[in-house]
Amino acid sequence: MVSLRPAQTNKAGKIAVQPLSLSGKCIVLGVTGSIAAYKAVTVLRLLVQAGAQVHVVMTESASRFITPQTFEVLSGHPVAQDLFEGHQDMKHLSLTEHADLLLVAPCTANSLAKLSLGLADNLLGTLALTIQCPFMICPAMDGEMWEHATVQNHVAVLTDRGVIVIEPEIGALASGQWGRGRFPEESTIFDEVVKVLGIQQDLNQERLLLSAGPTREPLDPVRFISNGSSGKMGFALAEAAVARGAEVVLVSGPTQLKAPRGVSLVSVQTAEEMLQALTVHFPWATTLMMTAAIGDFRPKFPLSQKLKKSHWDGEALVLERTPDILLALSAQRTHQRMIGFAAETDHLLEHGQIKLTEKHLDMLVVNQVGGEKSAFDNDTNEVYVLTKHAPPQFIPRQTKRTLAHALLDYLHTLSGPLKTATSTIIS
Ligand SMILES: Cc1cc2nc3c(=O)[nH]c(=O)nc-3n(C[C@H](O)[C@H](O)[C@H](O)COP(=O)(O)O)c2cc1C
Incomplete structure (x- = not known):
């Protein structure tokens, strides 16, 4: 197993852990x-x-x-x-x-x-x-x-x-x-x-289902609502997991990235398609990692033909909620570990703790988005890792590639619902 350095408190008083490949x-x-x-x-x-x-x-x-x-x-x-x-x-x-x-x-x-x-x-x-x-x-x-x-x-x-x-x-x-x-x-x-250097095949028992990238919710056949996610974190995780022996299915929204070698890529556009693809593969998976930035809203009445400028009468755009994928999957959960990612602009830890509990997750990785430190479309990132039974851990800024290995190291510390006798999730 790749070594985990002991947690240390850094100058800012944050708990820092640097598990490096x-x-x-x-x-x-x-x-x-x-x-x-x-x-x-x-x-x-x-x-x-x-x-x-x-x-x-x-x-x-x-x-x-x-x-x-x-x-x-x-x-x-x-x-x-x-x-x-x-x-x-x-x-x-x-x-x-x-x-x-x-x-x-x-x-x-x-x-x-x-x-x-x-x-x-x-x-x-x-x-x-x-x-x-x-x-x-x-x-x-x-x-x-x-x-x-x-x-x-x-x-x-x-x-x-x-x-x-x-x-x-x-x-x-x-x-x-x-x-x-x-x-x-x-x-x-x-x-x-x-x-x-023989990164150990420590994940060769893992079947990892990953989501990555943004989703696109159509307004009409040529316009859509989306976000700035590049998919880099999810693709880096997929690549690192395959290198460590895992089988990986990567369900990705539209990105510019090539599927890493050895990864089965399923391409989707909308949150609904992402839910369907993840639902198909979920029973197979040992771990679900949701790095995708899934749109929370979609146009309620998408048009089947391009809206002409001259035909728009100034009506407001009506939106509706997209499906809550994590909640939907946690209802079907049997043995899978579930790891979520949260993109927050403020109060990272507070919002993260709420999401960890509400979505019944084993682990939540919290990123900052917006501003100079934004995780979106950046090659580097720093994150907090929240788990149910340990204090938040801060992983300092590094490339998404090395961060991917650091995050995968946590799989060894998460037992998942079947092995957790007292789990409230499967009760
Ligand atoms: C501007 C410039 C660029 C060079 N680029 C290369 C190169 O990319 N690959 C190469 O094999 N030799 C290149 N050379 C030639 C080597 O620098 C030269 O063969 C040198 O003796 C190599 O020494 P070394 O192998 O001990 O470092 C370049 C030379 C110059 C002047």
């Missing part, structure tokens, strides 16, 4: 002299945010593209560059002694060749010959360089040796050309790291 992992990040070197900063930040200790090693060329100070500040450790500097510490041996992963990102054609041949004329090459841990390389270069037979030979040699080579992506290259050679999305690299 890479807690306790030590990663050596090699950065080489590619135009994509600056992207290693984001990779570093994702790893650190997920709780990893990261030690950065730079080649001389890499420091022509980005300064070591950036990595030092963000990793909290000195950057190692010179094979001979501080040689008393035997850095070329000691740095990787406790490493769980050597990650070279980005890796130039030059460094790829050296690593393939086992050349040890710089710190990175020397370290690579000492490691006992998994080794991952993310090449980035111009398309023609990547296609070159020599480069491909080196990739084949390294792959044969068990090195994980993350293929560069197709896209616009620094040269202005289009082709394969582009440094992958930093989040893709993060996901690969999470996989390699």
Whole structure:
């Protein structure tokens, strides 16, 4: 199971818990002299945010593209560059002694060749010959360089040796050309790291039913009432749960997001459709997580044809309530854990506690919406987690990707109605 750090009180007096997916992992990040070197900063930040200790090693060329100070500040450790500097510490041996992963990102054609041949004329090459841990390389270069037979030979040699080579992506290259050679999305690299570092398959008994995104309630065939939810939190949860062995059905309103690999996506538009889809899958699920921002109201008399400007007589729009999905599902509940999400602009804890009780939830995740800290369409979020038997816990701001793992950790602490003898929900 992914470790839960003990709850701590932070300066604001809030209970803080930081369950992080890479807690306790030590990663050596090699950065080489590619135009994509600056992207290693984001990779570093994702790893650190997920709780990893990261030690950065730079080649001389890499420091022509980005300064070591950036990595030092963000990793909290000195950057190692010179094979001979501080040689008393035997850095070329000691740095990787406790490493769980050597990650070279980005890796130039030059460094790829050296690593393939086992050349040890710089710190990175020397370290690579000492490691006992998994080794991952993310090449980035111009398309023609990547296609070159020599480069491909080196990739084949390294792959044969068990090195994980993350293929560069197709896209616009620094040269202005289009082709394969582009440094992958930093989040893709993060996901690969999470996989390699053996995020335990601790959710392999879970069948997770997730809702995500906004709903759209039509006024007429071209207009609708909706909200600003991007679906990012729900999609991040789906991806993280699959990585940890869960089966996932994701019922999503309209979003721009691609279904994560291994996730069964059911696309819906309205709250009514969302209820129907969730009702179909609910008996199958062990856990329901409702991250969707479901519209509370819908036009009472949607038109079957587009309302013409000239035909509108100034009548007010008549709205009615959409179905209360959580209440409807809790009435059909047999064994499922039920986790809700609340989007609040104010009095987060007070409103959250009411929703937790009224909707008979095992857990409620409360987000702030509106204003600068809004959870909507943001890549990061901070939340309160409310459960029935523990004080509220605050999870500080982090990427939705790492937050997803933190929230999934709570599944181990929730017993669900069947195992709770005194539960009032099934009585
Ligand atoms: C502006 C510029 C951008 C470069 N970008 C790349 C690159 O993306 N990939 C690559 O393999 N080499 C790239 N190079 C070439 C490497 O910097 C060069 O091969 C260097 O010797 C690599 O050293 P290293 O592997 O020790 O870091 C670039 C060079 C320049 C001047």
